[in-house]
Each structure stands twice: as structure tokens, then as C-alpha cells.
Amino acid sequence: MTYRTAIKLNENIVGLLCYLGFWLTGVLFLLIENNNKFVQFHALQSFLTFLPLTLFIFLVAWVPFVGWLLAEFVGFGVLLIMLILAFQAYRGSKFRLPFVGNIAYNYIYK
Numbered sequence: 001m002t003y004r005t006a007i008k009l010n011e012n013i014v015g016l017l018c019y020l021g022f023w024l025t026g027v028l029f030l031l032i033e034n035n036n037k038f039v040q041f042h043a044l045q046s047f048l049t050f051l052p053l054t055l056f057i058f059l060v061a062w063v064p065f066v067g068w069l070l071a072e073f074v075g076f077g078v079l080l081i082m083l084i085l086a087f088q089a090y091r092g093s094k095f096r097l098p099f100v101g102n103i104a105y106n107y108i109y110k
Contacts, residue, residue: 015089
């Protein structure tokens with residue numbers, strides 16, 4: 001069963017959208033969505049996952065040569081994580097990443 005959200009879309013689609021803009025859409029949907037816990041969970045997990053990774057890539061990229069290469073590899077990994085999380089949200093799953101997923105789940109659902 002799918003439920004409507006504050007922006008009048010199904011929660012699975014909004015859950016997917018929480019990941020497509022990395023941490024920016026996570027913050028956006030945390031501010032917009034007040035009633036749907038599924039969307040809030042995915043928005044918070046997106047924010048807690050991608051903000052530190054974005055900062056890490058930004059800081060590592062300042063190191064010449066080795067940092068650039070590491071930032072590229074980490075960036076591809078982050079893109080893969082984003083695609084997996086977006087697909088799981090679209091399927092309606094509350095897929096949790098090992099550390100931040102548990103924090104987001106406990107914050108939203110308890």
C-alpha cells in the first residue's frame with residue numbers, strides 16, 4: 001500500500017527523490033514532509049550519509065594527484081550507494097545502511 005505525501009506523490013517516489021539530490025534533497029524533504037515517517041526516514045538517511053561523504057570528497061580533492069584519484073574513486077562509490085538506496089526506497093523498502101541507517105531509523109520511528 002502506498003501513501004500520499006505532502007507534495008501529493010506516492011511515498012515510494014518521494015523516497016527515491018530523497019536520494020537523487022544527495023544530501024540537498026534529504027534536507028528539503030525533512031523540511032517539507034511532516035507526517036510521512038517513510039519519507040522522513042529516507043530523507044534523514046540521505047542527509048546523514050551524503051553530507052559527510054561530500055565533505056570528505058571535497059577535503060580529499062585538495063590533495064594533489066593522489067587526492068584527486070581517491071576523490072574520483074570515492075565519488076563513484078557514492079554514486080553507486082545513491083543508486084542502490086534510491087532503488088530500495090522506490091521498492092518501498094526501509095533499507096538501512098549499517099551506521100547511519102540505524103541512527104535515522106531510531107530517530108524517526110522511536
